[in-house]
Structures are given as structure tokens and as C-alpha cells.
Amino acid sequence: MTYVVTESCIRCKYTDCVDVCPVDCFREGPNFLVIDPDECIDCTLCVAECPVEAIYAEDDVPAGQEHFVALNAELSKKWPAIVERKDALPDAEEWAKVKSKLDQLKK
Secondary structure (H helix, E strand, O other): OOEEEOHHHOOOOOOHHHHHOOOOOEEEOOOOEEEOOOOOOOOOHHHHHOOOOOEEEHHHOOOOOOHHHHHHHHHHOOOOEOOOOOOOOOOHHHHOOOOOOHHHOOO
């Protein structure tokens, strides 16, 4: 089982999770992070670090967000690895409270 980044991360892109990942499985897009399912070792460290609670075990992804499993797998093949913590997006705090923002995802 792998871990999956879901909708809450869009337009926030907090990278606290990247700091604790022992295998560098995170990939960075313009306004979203994903987890490469081939690299994730299911350590769970990233889950507690996410300030917007966007990371779930594949089997525990919230109802209606199951498509993020495939989206993480797809985008992780296209986006570069991120191995160091960076500042969140400038308006991350504002977007952290928004629930439906899939239309904001930049690929």
C-alpha cells in the first residue's frame, strides 16, 4: 500500500512532508505535490507532517477523492523529485480552507 496526496494540497503545497520522507518519493508540480507509488515505502511519516491533512493511505483515501490514487501515479512520472523543504505557496493559508479545488490543479 502506498500513500496518496489528495485535493487539500492543491494551491497550498506545504512541503513539511518532504522533510521527513526517507526515500524522496515526493514529486513537485506547479501548485501540488504527489507521491510516487513506486518509491513510497509506506512509512507513514509524512501523514502527521501535512498541515492540511492531504496525505492518506491508498486504502483510506476519502470518498470522492479516489481518483487521486491514479493522479499521483500519473503525475509522479512527469514531475521532478523534491527532496528539500521549500516555502509554501504565497496564498497557501487562504487556499488551505478551500475544500473543492481540483479545477485549480496545474499539470
